[in-house]
Amino acid sequence: MLEACHISSGVEAAVDLANTWKPVKGEDTLETVEQLQEFLADHPSVGGGSRTCASRRLTRADLTEVRALRETVRRVLEESSIDAVAAAALINDGLRRSHATPVLRHEDGRWWTEVTSDTDRCAAHLAATTLSALARVIATLGPTRLGVCAGPRCRATYVDLSRNGSKQYCTRTCAHRASVAAYRSRHSTS
Numbered sequence: 001m002l003e004a005c006h007i008s009s010g011v012e013a014a015v016d017l018a019n020t021w022k023p024v025k026g027e028d029t030l031e032t033v034e035q036l037q038e039f040l041a042d043h044p045s046v047g048g049g050s051r052t053c054a055s056r057r058l059t060r061a062d063l064t065e066v067r068a069l070r071e072t073v074r075r076v077l078e079e080s081s082i083d084a085v086a087a088a089a090l091i092n093d094g095l096r097r098s099h100a101t102p103v104l105r106h107e108d109g110r111w112w113t114e115v116t117s118d119t120d121r122c123a124a125h126l127a128a129t130t131l132s133a134l135a136r137v138i139a140t141l142g143p144t145r146l147g148v149c150a151g152p153r154c155r156a157t158y159v160d161l162s163r164n165g166s167k168q169y170c171t172r173t174c175a176h177r178a179s180v181a182a183y184r185s186r187h188s189t190s
């Protein structure tokens with residue numbers, strides 16, 4: 001269902017993009033064109049990857065567009081489990097504006113479909129990949145699979161692709177920290 005690697009790499013890129021902004025710490029790791037280049041190098045199979053984003057010189061305009069996309073992706077991840085209709089509207093609007101187009105690909109004897117953009121804008125390719133991946137998760141696993149870490153000092157976003165869908169924390173580290181805090185508070189009040 002979601003095994004196809006380009007779907008999970010699209011999901012991973014969406015979450016990683018949203019988490020370049022850390023609201024609790026007020027940290028932003030997507031402030032320069034160099035940081036955008038690094039982000040794209042870390043996610044080579046998305047955003048038209050080697051084709052559109054990496055093959056051209058990125059500018060401040062690309063950065064501005066990707067930062068605007070980040071806001072949309074983050075809102076989708078935050079709102080999906082609360083108001084799925086609003087999240088769907090954001091996804092559909094983003095896909096429309098990026099001129100998202102499904103294409104059938106063939107390589108090494110394998111066929112697969114992916115959603116790409118028919119423009120030459122890097123942000124539009126990134127939008128097509130990330131928003132279509134989130135749409136696929138909502139359509140196959142449900143809107144509550146997108147969420148925000150329950151860690152009180154975290155607020156990172158996540159997508160839960162697990163079998164039982166019980167994820168509440170972005171990472172094991174956050175889950176562990178929360179269970180230690182709960183244990184301490186139980187023992188300090190008794």
Ligand SMILES: [Zn+2]
Pocket residue numbers: 149150151154155156169170171174
């Ligand atoms: Zn967390």
